[in-house]
Amino acid sequence: MNEQKIPVAVLSGYLGAGKTTVLNHILSNRNGLRVAVIVNDLSEVNVDAELIKDGGGLSRTEEALVEMSNGCICCTLREDLLREVEKLAKQNRFDYILIESTGVGEPVPVAQTFTYLDEEHGIDLSQFCRLDSMITVVDAYRFWSDFSSGETLLERKQAASEEDTREVVDLLIDQIEFCDVLILNKCDRISGDELNELEGVLRTLQPRAKLIRASHGKVDPSEILHTGLFDFDEASASAGWIREMEKSVHIPETEEYGIASFVYERAKPFHSGRLMEWMVNWPEEIVRSKGTVWLATRNDMGQSLSQAGPSIRFGPSGYWVAALPEQERQEILQDESEVFEHWDPEHGDRINKIVFIGIDMDRAQIVSSLDDCLLTELEMRMDWSSFPDEFPAVETRQQEEVVH
Incomplete structure (x- = not known):
C-alpha cells in the first residue's frame, strides 16, 4: 500500500x-x-x-x-x-x-x-x-x-x-x-x-x-x-524545451521581461561550414536551445544540439529512419506510424527541429540567419560529401539507435 x-x-x-x-x-x-x-x-x-x-x-x-x-x-x-x-x-x-x-x-x-x-x-x-x-x-x-x-x-x-x-x-x-x-x-x-x-x-x-x-x-x-x-x-x-517541441501549434509569445521561446523547423539540411560559422557567433540572448540537426555532410545520422549559456554540446543522436536498411525501416514505420506524419518522399524523416529559449531574442534575425545556413537549391543538387565539415569527428553509434 x-x-x-x-x-x-x-x-x-x-x-x-x-x-x-x-x-x-x-x-x-x-x-x-x-x-x-x-x-x-x-x-x-x-x-x-x-x-x-x-x-x-x-x-x-x-x-x-x-x-x-x-x-x-x-x-x-x-x-x-x-x-x-x-x-x-x-x-x-x-x-x-x-x-x-x-x-x-x-x-x-x-x-x-x-x-x-x-x-x-x-x-x-x-x-x-x-x-x-x-x-x-x-x-x-x-x-x-x-x-x-x-x-x-x-x-x-x-x-x-x-x-x-x-x-x-x-x-x-x-x-x-x-x-x-x-x-x-x-x-x-x-x-x-x-x-x-x-x-x-x-x-x-x-x-x-x-x-x-x-x-x-x-x-x-x-x-x-x-x-x-x-x-x-x-x-x-x-523541461520547457520538451513542452515547446511537442506543441502541435507554435504560437509566438512575447513574455514579460522579453522571455520567449520558439521552434525552428526546416526540412532541408544545413551546410556544415556555414552552420559552424553561425555557432561560433552564437547569439548571447539565447539562454537555452535543444534539438535535432540535419547536416548535409552527415546525411545518415541525426545530430543532437544542446546549448545552455556558453556551453554547446553537439554530436550524433542516432540514425535517421530513412537511412536504415529497408526491412528495419518498414518495421519502424509499421510500429510507429507517427514517423510518417512528416515523411518526405526523397529525404524521409530527416529534419532540423530546434527549440530556442531566450531573453529579448530577435526571432526574425535568428531564423533568417539559420535559413542562410541551409543548402541552396543549387547545393541540393550537388555532391554533399564534398562540402567542408569542421564539426568534431565522433565515432558513430550502434545502428539500432534511431532518431524519431
Whole structure:
C-alpha cells in the first residue's frame, strides 16, 4: 500500500545554493515529524553533516543522520545509498527521509534509484518507500554568473573525478529541468526586477515545477514535504524545451521581461561550414536551445544540439529512419506510424527541429540567419560529401539507435 511506504524527498542544487540552510530550517520547523536525513558530500570532512548536527534539528531518539563522503549519489555511492535507505525504511521509526544530494550531483540517476529495481544489487526501494518530490535549490544571487562563467567543474576543483568534464552551466540546467519543486533562494540579495526576470526564465526552463521564493533558506516545510508531486515520466518530460517541441501549434509569445521561446523547423539540411560559422557567433540572448540537426555532410545520422549559456554540446543522436536498411525501416514505420506524419518522399524523416529559449531574442534575425545556413537549391543538387565539415569527428553509434 502506498500510504505504508515512507516518503522521500531529494534536495539538489549547485554548491553554495543553500541546500544545507534549507535543510536546517526544515528540521527546526518540522512540528514533530520524525525525519531521517542522509547527507551526501564530496569532501573528506563532511561539513554539511556537521552543520546539520549544529543546527539542532536532529534528535538522537527520533532522527537518524547518515553521512556519506567521497562520492556522489549518482556514481560511486549509489550502492551505499540503496543500502542506507533500505535500512532506514525497514526500521519503521521515521515519517520521512530527506536526502541532501551533493552539489555536483545530477537528479535523474537519483530518481531512477527509487523508481526501478537495481538488478546489480538486488534492491527494489519502491517496496519500502516512494519518492515524494525532487527539490532543486537555485542561488538567485549567483545564478547568472555561474550560468555564464564558461567554467568546468574541474576548473573550479569541484569535479567528482579527473574524468568529470561537465561544465557548471550544464549541471545547473540538469538540476532545474528535472525537478518538482524549485526553491529560488537568496531572493533578498537581488532587486525586484532582477528577481522577476530570473523567475520568468526558470518558469520557461521548467514550467511544471512548483516555484518558491526564499531568503536564508526559510521555506515552510508543508510546501515541500508530503507533496506527492513526483512522477518519473512527468518529470522526464517537464523541461520547457520538451513542452515547446511537442506543441502541435507554435504560437509566438512575447513574455514579460522579453522571455520567449520558439521552434525552428526546416526540412532541408544545413551546410556544415556555414552552420559552424553561425555557432561560433552564437547569439548571447539565447539562454537555452535543444534539438535535432540535419547536416548535409552527415546525411545518415541525426545530430543532437544542446546549448545552455556558453556551453554547446553537439554530436550524433542516432540514425535517421530513412537511412536504415529497408526491412528495419518498414518495421519502424509499421510500429510507429507517427514517423510518417512528416515523411518526405526523397529525404524521409530527416529534419532540423530546434527549440530556442531566450531573453529579448530577435526571432526574425535568428531564423533568417539559420535559413542562410541551409543548402541552396543549387547545393541540393550537388555532391554533399564534398562540402567542408569542421564539426568534431565522433565515432558513430550502434545502428539500432534511431532518431524519431
